[in-house]
Amino acid sequence: MEGIIFSLTEGAVRSLLCKLGSLLSQESWLVQGVHGDMQYIKDELESMNAFLRTLTTSEGHDDQVRTWMKQVREISYDAEDCIDEFIHHLGDPSGMGFLRQLICIPGTLVCRRRISIQLQELKVRARDVGERRSRYGVVLLRTVRRGGSRQLSKHASLHLDPQLHALFTEEAQMVGIDEPRDALVSWLMEDDPRLRVLAIVGFGGLGKTTLARMVCESPMIKGADFQCSPLFIVSQTFNIRTLFQHMIRELIQRPQKAMAIAGGKHGHLTEENFKRIERYIMILDDIWTISAWESIRCALPENKKGSRVIVTTRNEDVAKTCCSHPQDWIYKIQRLSDATSRELFFKKIFGSADKLPTDEFEEEVSNSILKKYGGLPLAIESIGSLLASKINRSKQEWQKVCDNLGSELESNPTLEGTKQVLTLSYDDLPYHLKACFLYLSIFPENYVIKRGPLVRRWITEGFVSQRHGLSMEQVAESYFDEFVARSIVQPMRIDWNGKVRSCRVHDIMLEVIVSKSLEENFASFLWDNTSLLVSHDKIRRLSIHSSHKLVQTTSVSVSHVRSFTMSASVEEVPFFFPQLQLLRVLDMQGCSYLSISTLECICRFFQLKYLSLGNTKVCKLPRLLGNLKLLETLDIRATLVKKLPASAKNLSCMKHLLFGHKEQLTRTASVKYLKPCSGVEMSPGVVKNMAALQSLVHIMVKEQSLGLREIGLLQRLRKLNVLFRNVEVNWKAFVESLGKLASSLRSLSIHILDEKEHNSSLDILAYVESPPLLLTNFSLTGKLKSLPPWISSLQNVSRFTVRKTQLHAKAIEVLGDLPNLLYLKLYHNSYVDDCIVFCRGKFTRLCMLVIDNLENTDTVHFEEGSVPNLERLTLSFLREPKDGISGLQNLQKLREIEFFGSIILSVMNKVVSCVKTHPNHPRVIGDKWNIVTEYA
Structure with a gap:
C-alpha cells in the first residue's frame, strides 16, 4: 500500500519542485516579493521527497507513515494550485507595454498579496508536517533488500499466501477444467527427452494454480516414471537460496510430499543433490518477474531424461522468457464460458449445478452477478460461497449482496481471498x-x-x-x-x-x-444512486457515472478538482461546473447536453491541458478558446465543428489536434470509412505557433489556403492527415512542407475530395525531394497513375491503404516487396485491372488483407508461396468475380475470411466450400453492418 501512496505523493512533489525551480530562477519583481516563502517550501519538499524515496526501500509501514505521506501529497497539491494561479496572473511582463503595466499593477498587487498570504500558510503547513514526522515517530523500518536479494520479514513469513486456497478447492466443485487439463497432460507426456517448460499465463483468479495441480494429479502423470511431482509456491517475496534448499529436500528426501512453501531453513544445497535427480516434474507457481525465473532456471538440472517444469504467471513477458526454446509452450488460460460460470455458481450456492434458482428474483440476481463477475472462477466461487452462507435467503438479502459487492469485497471474510489474489497483481506494480x-x-x-x-x-x-x-x-x-x-x-x-x-x-x-x-483520495465518484463517494474534504479527480439527473447540491469542495470526467449518459452539466477553475483534464466525450455557456465557461479554465468534446453535438468552438494557453490535447472528433476560431493561434503548447469522423464498417474495425463532412478548416497563422504539435489529424485544406507552408514548420509532427478540396494551387506548398517533415513523420494520410470535378491528382507526390521514408502508416485517396518511386524505399511501413487511386498490377508488385508491410487495404476503385494476382515470394509478412469493391475485378488469385503469413482476408464485392477467388489453399496460416457490406451469397458459398479442405480450417463470417453470421 505504501508504494501506492509514494507513487502519488512523489509525482505531486516532483511536479511542484519543477515549477518552483523555474519561478525562483526568474528576476521578476513579482517573484521577488514572495521569493523567500517559495524557497522555504521548495527546500522543505525536497527534503520530504528524499525521505519518501528512502521509505520505498523499507517495509511494514504503519498508519502514521501512511498518514504523513498523504499530508505531504495534499500540501504539494495545494502549493501547486497556488503557484499555478500565481504564474497565470504573472503572465509575461517583458512583453507588456509601459501603459499596460501601469494599468495592470494595482490588480497585480492585490493578486500578489493574496497569493503571498496563501504561500505563508503553506509554509507553516510544510513546517508543521516536517515537525510532525519527528513528533509522532515517523521513522524508517529495516529495509527489504540486503545484498541484492529480497528477505522475508517476520510479518511476511506469517502471512498466509492467498494462492493457497486454490490448492484445496474440492475436486467436486471444479468445472470447465477437463478439456484444458487433458490437452496439457498430452503435451507433457509427448516423447521428448529435452527439458520442456509449460507456462500457464493469465489474469489473477482464473485458476492457473488449480489447473497446474490437476495436471500433475492426473492418472497419466502419476503413472509415468517421474521421480516426483511437487508443487512449489514462489511468492512475490522469496529467497532464492531458501527456495532451492526446500526444492532439493522435496525432490530427494521426501519425494511423496505434494506441497511445500519456500521460506524455512531446510538443510544445505550441494552438488551431490543434483546428481541424484533423475526425471522430474515440478510446478513453480506464481512467478512474478523475469529475474526470478532466471535465478531458478540456471540451477535446474538438464539431464535429457524428459523432465518437465510447469510455471504459472500473470505476466506474458515472464511466460515468454520461461518458454524461450522451441520445445516449450505458453498456454493462455481463458475465462469460463457463460454456461460453465453458471454451473460453478449454482454448485457453490445449492451444492449441485442441477438445482436452479427457485424464483424469478433469484434468477435475476444470479444473472446480474454472473454478468458482472462471470468467467472468473475465483470470484464466482467466493461470491457463491457468500450467498450460500446466508441463513435467510430472502430477496432482500440477495439484493443487498448484489448491490453492495464492492463493500462486501472490502469487509467480508468470505471474499478476503479473492481480494488478496486480485490485489497481488496491483501491489506488484513498480x-x-x-x-x-x-x-x-x-x-x-x-x-x-x-x-x-x-x-x-x-x-x-x-x-x-x-x-x-x-x-x-x-x-x-x-x-x-x-x-x-x-x-x-x-x-x-x-x-x-x-x-x-x-x-x-x-x-x-x-x-x-x-x-x-x-x-488514497485519488478519485471521487458520483454513481447512479446520485451519492457522492469521497474520502477527503478536497476532491482532486471527479468522475460522474450517473445515468440520471444529478443532485444539484454538494457540501464538498470541488474548487481543487484537477480531472473531471463526465459519462455520456449524464443528462446535465452539474451546477458546480464553473467552480472547476483548476482543471487540467476535462473529458466530456459523448455528452449531449453541452450548451454555449458551458463551452464559454471552459475557456476560463486557465490550467486546462486536455480537452475532449468528441462525439458530441458541438458545432462551434468558443471565440476565446485561445485563452487556454496550456492546452496540449484538443479532441473534437465526431463533432460538427468546421473551423477553429482565430484565437487558436495562441495555443502554443498544443501537441495533439484531433478532428474528423471515421465510421467502423466491421466489428473488428478492420474497415473504416471517413465521412465526407470530416475535417476542420485551419485559418492562416493558426498552426505556425504550435511548435510542439505531434498530431494534426484530418484538417481540411480548401482553395487559396495559406496554411500548407505553415505545416512545414512543425518539426515535431509525427502524424498528419490532410483532406484537400479545390487544391491545385496549393500542391507546391504541400510538397515543400512534406520535404521539411521527412525526419519526423511516422503516419501520413492524404485524401483528395471531388477529384472528378477538379481533376486533381496525387502524382505530384513523385516530386517530393525529401520523402518521409520513416513512415509506418501511409494512406492515399485520389487519382494516381503510378506509385511515387520512393514508395519502394519505405522500409518501416506496416500499414498501406489506398482508395480511388486506380492503380495497376505493377503497383501491387512494388507493395509486395515492402519488407515490413503487415496490413494492405485496397478500397473502392483503388485497383482497376480485371485480375489481381498475389505472386510467389511477395508480401512475406502481410497478415491482413482487405479487398473492397474493386469494380473491374474478375479474378483474385493467390499463388503458392505468396502471402505466407496471411491470417485474415476481408472481402467485399459489388458483383461476383467471373473467375472467382482461387488459391486459398496456399494461405497456410489463414484463420478467418470476413465478408462485409452487401454480401453476395454465391461468392460466400464458393469460399465456404473451398475452405472445407483447408489444412487450417479457417472460419468464414459475414459482417453485414455489424450483424455477424458464421458460415464455416
Whole structure:
C-alpha cells in the first residue's frame, strides 16, 4: 500500500519542485516579493521527497507513515494550485507595454498579496508536517533488500499466501477444467527427452494454480516414471537460496510430499543433490518477474531424461522468457464460458449445478452477478460461497449482496481471498505505474478504454517520467503494454501486429481499484444512486457515472478538482461546473447536453491541458478558446465543428489536434470509412505557433489556403492527415512542407475530395525531394497513375491503404516487396485491372488483407508461396468475380475470411466450400453492418 501512496505523493512533489525551480530562477519583481516563502517550501519538499524515496526501500509501514505521506501529497497539491494561479496572473511582463503595466499593477498587487498570504500558510503547513514526522515517530523500518536479494520479514513469513486456497478447492466443485487439463497432460507426456517448460499465463483468479495441480494429479502423470511431482509456491517475496534448499529436500528426501512453501531453513544445497535427480516434474507457481525465473532456471538440472517444469504467471513477458526454446509452450488460460460460470455458481450456492434458482428474483440476481463477475472462477466461487452462507435467503438479502459487492469485497471474510489474489497483481506494480493504474478507476464498468486517449491523459496528469532517448508518449505506451503483459487489463481490440488498441478492466478488479482510489483520495465518484463517494474534504479527480439527473447540491469542495470526467449518459452539466477553475483534464466525450455557456465557461479554465468534446453535438468552438494557453490535447472528433476560431493561434503548447469522423464498417474495425463532412478548416497563422504539435489529424485544406507552408514548420509532427478540396494551387506548398517533415513523420494520410470535378491528382507526390521514408502508416485517396518511386524505399511501413487511386498490377508488385508491410487495404476503385494476382515470394509478412469493391475485378488469385503469413482476408464485392477467388489453399496460416457490406451469397458459398479442405480450417463470417453470421 505504501508504494501506492509514494507513487502519488512523489509525482505531486516532483511536479511542484519543477515549477518552483523555474519561478525562483526568474528576476521578476513579482517573484521577488514572495521569493523567500517559495524557497522555504521548495527546500522543505525536497527534503520530504528524499525521505519518501528512502521509505520505498523499507517495509511494514504503519498508519502514521501512511498518514504523513498523504499530508505531504495534499500540501504539494495545494502549493501547486497556488503557484499555478500565481504564474497565470504573472503572465509575461517583458512583453507588456509601459501603459499596460501601469494599468495592470494595482490588480497585480492585490493578486500578489493574496497569493503571498496563501504561500505563508503553506509554509507553516510544510513546517508543521516536517515537525510532525519527528513528533509522532515517523521513522524508517529495516529495509527489504540486503545484498541484492529480497528477505522475508517476520510479518511476511506469517502471512498466509492467498494462492493457497486454490490448492484445496474440492475436486467436486471444479468445472470447465477437463478439456484444458487433458490437452496439457498430452503435451507433457509427448516423447521428448529435452527439458520442456509449460507456462500457464493469465489474469489473477482464473485458476492457473488449480489447473497446474490437476495436471500433475492426473492418472497419466502419476503413472509415468517421474521421480516426483511437487508443487512449489514462489511468492512475490522469496529467497532464492531458501527456495532451492526446500526444492532439493522435496525432490530427494521426501519425494511423496505434494506441497511445500519456500521460506524455512531446510538443510544445505550441494552438488551431490543434483546428481541424484533423475526425471522430474515440478510446478513453480506464481512467478512474478523475469529475474526470478532466471535465478531458478540456471540451477535446474538438464539431464535429457524428459523432465518437465510447469510455471504459472500473470505476466506474458515472464511466460515468454520461461518458454524461450522451441520445445516449450505458453498456454493462455481463458475465462469460463457463460454456461460453465453458471454451473460453478449454482454448485457453490445449492451444492449441485442441477438445482436452479427457485424464483424469478433469484434468477435475476444470479444473472446480474454472473454478468458482472462471470468467467472468473475465483470470484464466482467466493461470491457463491457468500450467498450460500446466508441463513435467510430472502430477496432482500440477495439484493443487498448484489448491490453492495464492492463493500462486501472490502469487509467480508468470505471474499478476503479473492481480494488478496486480485490485489497481488496491483501491489506488484513498480511505484511509477501505480498512479497510472489507479487512474483506470475513473472509467465506468464495461467501458472500453482506448489506448491513445489514455496515454495522453497519463502524460497530462504528470504520471509519466521522462526517459533518455524516448518521447513521453513512447514511455506512456510502454506503461500500457506492461499492464497488458501483466494480465491486469483485458485486451479488447488487438491489431494484427499484436498491439493492443483498447482494453477494459474486469469488474471485480475495478471494485478493488475504486476502493483504493477512495482510500488514497485519488478519485471521487458520483454513481447512479446520485451519492457522492469521497474520502477527503478536497476532491482532486471527479468522475460522474450517473445515468440520471444529478443532485444539484454538494457540501464538498470541488474548487481543487484537477480531472473531471463526465459519462455520456449524464443528462446535465452539474451546477458546480464553473467552480472547476483548476482543471487540467476535462473529458466530456459523448455528452449531449453541452450548451454555449458551458463551452464559454471552459475557456476560463486557465490550467486546462486536455480537452475532449468528441462525439458530441458541438458545432462551434468558443471565440476565446485561445485563452487556454496550456492546452496540449484538443479532441473534437465526431463533432460538427468546421473551423477553429482565430484565437487558436495562441495555443502554443498544443501537441495533439484531433478532428474528423471515421465510421467502423466491421466489428473488428478492420474497415473504416471517413465521412465526407470530416475535417476542420485551419485559418492562416493558426498552426505556425504550435511548435510542439505531434498530431494534426484530418484538417481540411480548401482553395487559396495559406496554411500548407505553415505545416512545414512543425518539426515535431509525427502524424498528419490532410483532406484537400479545390487544391491545385496549393500542391507546391504541400510538397515543400512534406520535404521539411521527412525526419519526423511516422503516419501520413492524404485524401483528395471531388477529384472528378477538379481533376486533381496525387502524382505530384513523385516530386517530393525529401520523402518521409520513416513512415509506418501511409494512406492515399485520389487519382494516381503510378506509385511515387520512393514508395519502394519505405522500409518501416506496416500499414498501406489506398482508395480511388486506380492503380495497376505493377503497383501491387512494388507493395509486395515492402519488407515490413503487415496490413494492405485496397478500397473502392483503388485497383482497376480485371485480375489481381498475389505472386510467389511477395508480401512475406502481410497478415491482413482487405479487398473492397474493386469494380473491374474478375479474378483474385493467390499463388503458392505468396502471402505466407496471411491470417485474415476481408472481402467485399459489388458483383461476383467471373473467375472467382482461387488459391486459398496456399494461405497456410489463414484463420478467418470476413465478408462485409452487401454480401453476395454465391461468392460466400464458393469460399465456404473451398475452405472445407483447408489444412487450417479457417472460419468464414459475414459482417453485414455489424450483424455477424458464421458460415464455416
